[in-house]
Amino acid sequence: MRKPLIAGNWKLNLLQADAEALARQVKAACDTDAVEVIVCPTYTALAAVRQALEGSRIGLVAQDLYWEASGAFTGEVSAPMLVDAGCRYVIVGHSERRQHFGETDETVQRKAKAALAAGLTPILCVGEVLAQRDANQTVGVVGAQLEGAFGGWTGADAQRVVIAYEPVWAIGTGRNATPEQAQEVHAFIRQWLAKRFGAPVGEAVRIQYGGSVNAGNAASLLQQPDVDGALVGGASLKADAFATIVKAAVDAKAAMR
Numbered sequence: 001m002r003k004p005l006i007a008g009n010w011k012l013n014l015l016q017a018d019a020e021a022l023a024r025q026v027k028a029a030c031d032t033d034a035v036e037v038i039v040c041p042t043y044t045a046l047a048a049v050r051q052a053l054e055g056s057r058i059g060l061v062a063q064d065l066y067w068e069a070s071g072a073f074t075g076e077v078s079a080p081m082l083v084d085a086g087c088r089y090v091i092v093g094h095s096e097r098r099q100h101f102g103e104t105d106e107t108v109q110r111k112a113k114a115a116l117a118a119g120l121t122p123i124l125c126v127g128e129v130l131a132q133r134d135a136n137q138t139v140g141v142v143g144a145q146l147e148g149a150f151g152g153w154t155g156a157d158a159q160r161v162v163i164a165y166e167p168v169w170a171i172g173t174g175r176n177a178t179p180e181q182a183q184e185v186h187a188f189i190r191q192w193l194a195k196r197f198g199a200p201v202g203e204a205v206r207i208q209y210g211g212s213v214n215a216g217n218a219a220s221l222l223q224q225p226d227v228d229g230a231l232v233g234g235a236s237l238k239a240d241a242f243a244t245i246v247k248a249a250v251d252a253k254a255a256m257r
């Protein structure tokens with residue numbers, strides 16, 4: 001059975017002291033073995049949050065990385081540096097990076113491979129924009145993103161990845177996909193993985209849903225058979241809302257047994 005993964009993507013928010021305070025609240029409210037809980041602060045808050053989370057099972061995650069390990073690449077942060085900072089996972093190809101910072105399927109692939117090589121688990125983000133959904137292109141767009149990200153991969157590597165399906169029209173808009181819409185795309189992603197890498201890989205890879213997940217809608221999304229967790233933005237900045245989402249994942253998993 002896939003262990004649900006609940007991630008708080010704090011995006012470009014929180015100075016060190018605030019990040020540390022939130023991490024302490026998350027540690028107090030969300031430290032469980034039933035599901036995996038991780039938080040993604042900005043680079044500058046990684047050390048403070050690492051310290052705050054010490055002694056808990058909650059994992060530290062970075063929001064991006066560069067694919068070279070070191071060298072003359074001013075401003076970049078590499079996978080070995082993130083491991084050194086205490087990270088277990090790294091988000092790759094978030095739609096905000098694709099939209100504002102020129103991220104492409106090719107850079108996503110390079111970053112994901114660099115993460116794996118350093119022992120980090122990439123959380124690979126895919127998702128369509130509104131015009132594509134309205135034109136019934138969702139599956140084609142997500143399929144092309146997977147094709148671009150996973151070109152030349154082995155099944156053994158693919159199995160180590162987490163995929164986050166984040167419909168761009170649902171991010172930060174308060175408009176989430178219905179549980180049925182999410183399930184449909186998650187099932188497609190799993191089938192795509194099974195077809196490309198074999199059924200065991202399709203069964204093993206965790207697929208998170210992201211896009212306006214909150215305390216009110218988390219349960220119905222997490223009850224879907226192919227939704228293995230959530231990548232939460234806005235609601236993860238409030239410890240009580242985030243704890244409610246974690247609890248919904250614990251309950252959904254118990255109900256599936």
Ligand code: 13P
Nearest residue numbers: 009171172211212233234
């Ligand atoms: P919101 O939950 O704020 O919509 O953000 C989702 C997201 O982009 C998580 O990575």
